Amino acid sequence: MVQYDMRYYSTRNKNEATGFSTAALTGLAPDGGLYIPEEIPQYSTAVRSSLGTMDYTDIAFETIYPWVKDDIPRPVLEEMVHSAYPFNAPLVVAGDRLVLELFHGPTAAFKDFGARFMARAFSYLRRAETKPLTILVATSGDTGGAVADGFFGVEGISVTVLYPKGRVSPLQERQIAGLKGNISALAVEGSFDDCQRLVKQAFGDADLKKRLCLASANSINISRLIPQAVYYAAAAGRAFAGQVDPDGEATPRRVQSGRGSAETRVPSGRGEGITFCVPSGNFGNLTAGLYAWKMGAPIEKFIAATNINKTVPDYLESGTYEARLSQATLSNAMDVGAPSNFERMAAHFSWEEMRRLVMGISINDDETSETISEVFTRWGYYLDPHSAVGWRAVDKFQKAGKTVIALTAHPAKFAETVEPLTGPVPVPPSLKKAMDRNIEARTIRAELEALKECL
Numbered sequence: 001m002v003q004y005d006m007r008y009y010s011t012r013n014k015n016e017a018t019g020f021s022t023a024a025l026t027g028l029a030p031d032g033g034l035y036i037p038e039e040i041p042q043y044s045t046a047v048r049s050s051l052g053t054m055d056y057t058d059i060a061f062e063t064i065y066p067w068v069k070d071d072i073p074r075p076v077l078e079e080m081v082h083s084a085y086p087f088n089a090p091l092v093v094a095g096d097r098l099v100l101e102l103f104h105g106p107t108a109a110f111k112d113f114g115a116r117f118m119a120r121a122f123s124y125l126r127r128a129e130t131k132p133l134t135i136l137v138a139t140s141g142d143t144g145g146a147v148a149d150g151f152f153g154v155e156g157i158s159v160t161v162l163y164p165k166g167r168v169s170p171l172q173e174r175q176i177a178g179l180k181g182n183i184s185a186l187a188v189e190g191s192f193d194d195c196q197r198l199v200k201q202a203f204g205d206a207d208l209k210k211r212l213c214l215a216s217a218n219s220i221n222i223s224r225l226i227p228q229a230v231y232y233a234a235a236a237g238r239a240f241a242g243q244v245d246p247d248g249e250a251t252p253r254r255v256q257s258g259r260g261s262a263e264t265r266v267p268s269g270r271g272e273g274i275t276f277c278v279p280s281g282n283f284g285n286l287t288a289g290l291y292a293w294k295m296g297a298p299i300e301k302f303i304a305a306t307n308i309n310k311t312v313p314d315y316l317e318s319g320t321y322e323a324r325l326s327q328a329t330l331s332n333a334m335d336v337g338a339p340s341n342f343e344r345m346a347a348h349f350s351w352e353e354m355r356r357l358v359m360g361i362s363i364n365d366d367e368t369s370e371t372i373s374e375v376f377t378r379w380g381y382y383l384d385p386h387s388a389v390g391w392r393a394v395d396k397f398q399k400a401g402k403t404v405i406a407l408t409a410h411p412a413k414f415a416e417t418v419e420p421l422t423g424p425v426p427v428p429p430s431l432k433k434a435m436d437r438n439i440e441a442r443t444i445r446a447e448l449e450a451l452k453e454c455l
């Protein structure tokens with residue numbers, strides 16, 4: 001048997017361990033569980049104390065390497081993080097808050113961070129394979145675009161994206177169904193939960209298993225989560241050191257920065273453990289944050305901000321986990337009633353431990369719209385509906401000073417919701433390009449047989 005330094009086992013069976021390569025390429029463990037690390041790597045003291053000053057790609061290397069070192073050699077990983085991250089995650093002051101802008105990648109949502117690393121890792125790990133790989137991915141909106149963009153044109157890999165018909169924005173649909181080539185789009189007559197169920201069923205289907213080499217690219221895939229831990233460590237390091245980045249050009253701000261700074265203290269987390277507020281749906285992003293915390297980044301707590309799909313906030317309150325059907329909201333990428341990464345969180349933390357570390361809060365659509373208008377009127381800063389859920393959630397806690405809000409998407413991506421409240425939102429070039437694409441998608445019933453016919 002191969003010996004791994006870094007072993008991953010199923011959330012449902014501690015005895016069946018494997019290495020990074022298998023965990024990444026299969027996505028789901030054979031027993032239907034999610035892969036989690038046996039032991040979480042720790043930052044060295046030297047790295048931990050320089051998180052505030054290191055380059056993003058250096059933090060990416062130091063964060064990811066211990067998780068993948070059995071399968072990806074140092075120089076290969078160095079090259080991967082450089083080509084994956086020509087953009088980074090600026091920590092900026094917006095009004096009276098510290099925000100982490102995670103939308104500077106090509107599809108303008110945080111999912112680019114995971115998807116771009118994953119595409120490079122898959123391509124490397126399969127360098128000796130001849131059988132083509134089919135990636136199945138269910139999306140509530142943004143995952144599909146990021147995965148499609150990340151894998152577009154990668155030889156030997158095709159991607160099939162399942163999205164809930166009529167429940168993603170027109171721009172998201174163009175990002176998913178506009179690339180064509182090795183990317184196919186399926187519009188499922190149902191909800192995101194249906195899409196997710198179909199993908200799970202496909203993985204359990206013996207006939208498909210024989211016929212195809214299948215992999216998943218959802219946040220059940222550990223190779224997407226690991227690179228997301230990077231921006232938490234980088235932002236916590238900088239906030240802890242009292243440093244913020246200058247506004248990037250793509251920062252959606254109408255007025256010059258500094259407006260309003262006379263009336264409020266510019267926030268800084270200097271010398272304190274940082275609280276991250278994370279707008280959450282499937283809880284991949286939050287789980288990645290928990291990994292950064294476990295690795296030793298200067299993080300104190302998390303706020304899990306959801307829309308009315310509040311399965312996890314309710315669990316944190318009551319100790320009882322009850323999956324539900326999802327309800328449609330303005331923050332559609334978070335319309336998840338049965339968050340798949342909860343299984344990971346519960347494997348790492350008891351209810352009491354989770355409650356000490358994560359505060360849950362649910363925000364409704366009225367509050368979301370109000371927040372978008374108010375923040376724009378007061379600070380000239382544009383929020384997308386998901387980020388607005390995060391902003392509003394922080395209002396309900398007192399410690400705004402050392403809280404960093406993860407902004408998960410660029411507001412132009414959700415213009416149909418944002419613009420009626422703020423007027424026209426400046427559109428970044430990557431989104432302009434996507435808007436010009438024609439879409440090509442097949443509509444299918446939310447049944448395994450219908451999906452199988454398309455594969």
Ligand SMILES: *Cc1c(COP(=O)(O)O)cnc(C)c1O
Nearest residue numbers: 142281282283284285333408409
């Ligand atoms: C995917 C997504 C979320 C939810 O992230 P999870 O990792 O599923 O919790 C929030 N906001 C946006 C814009 C997203 O695309």
